[in-house]
Amino acid sequence: MPRPAKHVFVCVQSRPPGHPRGSCGAKGCQAVLDELLSQSQSRELAAQGIQVTGTGCLDPCDSGPNLLIYPEGVMYGGLKKEDVAEIIDSHLLGGKPVERLLVPSEIW
Amino acid sequence: MPRPAKHVFVCVQSRPPGHPRGSCGAKGCQAVLDELLSQSQSRELAAQGIQVTGTGCLDPCDSGPNLLIYPEGVMYGGLKKEDVAEIIDSHLLGGKPVERLLVPSEIW
Numbered sequence: 001m002p003r004p005a006k007h008v009f010v011c012v013q014s015r016p017p018g019h020p021r022g023s024c025g026a027k028g029c030q031a032v033l034d035e036l037l038s039q040s041q042s043r044e045l046a047a048q049g050i051q052v053t054g055t056g057c058l059d060p061c062d063s064g065p066n067l068l069i070y071p072e073g074v075m076y077g078g079l080k081k082e083d084v085a086e087i088i089d090s091h092l093l094g095g096k097p098v099e100r101l102l103v104p105s106e107i108w
Numbered sequence: 109m110p111r112p113a114k115h116v117f118v119c120v121q122s123r124p125p126g127h128p129r130g131s132c133g134a135k136g137c138q139a140v141l142d143e144l145l146s147q148s149q150s151r152e153l154a155a156q157g158i159q160v161t162g163t164g165c166l167d168p169c170d171s172g173p174n175l176l177i178y179p180e181g182v183m184y185g186g187l188k189k190e191d192v193a194e195i196i197d198s199h200l201l202g203g204k205p206v207e208r209l210l211v212p213s214e215i216w
Contacts, residue, residue: 001167002216003181003183003216004181007178007181009117009161009163012164051167053117053163053164053165053166054163054164055117055161055162055163055164056120056161056162056163057161058161059109059159070115070178070179070181071178071179071180071181072179073111073115073178073179075111107110108110108111
């Protein structure tokens with residue numbers, strides 16, 4: 001695909017059980033990414049300029065599962081797969097961030 | 109770290125030998141990421157608002173190893189670890205993209 005209008009990065013970092021930082025992996029990030037990829041395919045989001053990429057650690061592990069959207073640099077945290085549709089509809093397609101899911105401004 | 113001024117994403121996708129798409133992994137991306145992380149630490153880039161994250165596939169596998177910088181959405185390709193210092197000095201700290209390393213505009 002050409003340069004996307006919105007590039008969505010989803011942390012898929014895992015760490016061993018008991019690791020002091022925890023991880024988005026331990027908090028269910030894979031289900032979030034899977035849901036996003038599934039909806040991306042069924043709703044043809046790539047053709048609408050939306051790209052999805054899994055990443056290593058994005059930094060604020062405590063607030064995971066984390067999802068980061070560029071170019072605007074907006075980070076969502078504490079996500080469940082049920083939140084994905086709202087992020088697509090409101091933010092990615094509608095241009096309106098989902099306030100209730102934003103990582104607190106003191107963290108990001 | 110707080111929200112970075114520059115967020116550098118380095119593809120670390122690997123695929124099995126002989127895979128038709130190839131991969132940044134097969135082309136030496138880990139050496140690029142390792143060099144970037146090493147210089148990031150020694151030059152204290154995080155304190156200057158520069159964050160580095162490894163990612164899955166960024167899409168244009170043929171042009172890898174790929175490195176993508178947001179918020180500007182500039183992608184570099186065909187990188188070697190020897191190119192990392194120039195990207196740091198010219199682009200990340202100097203604000204001037206390194207033209208010779210850019211992925212062609214028809215690809216990204």
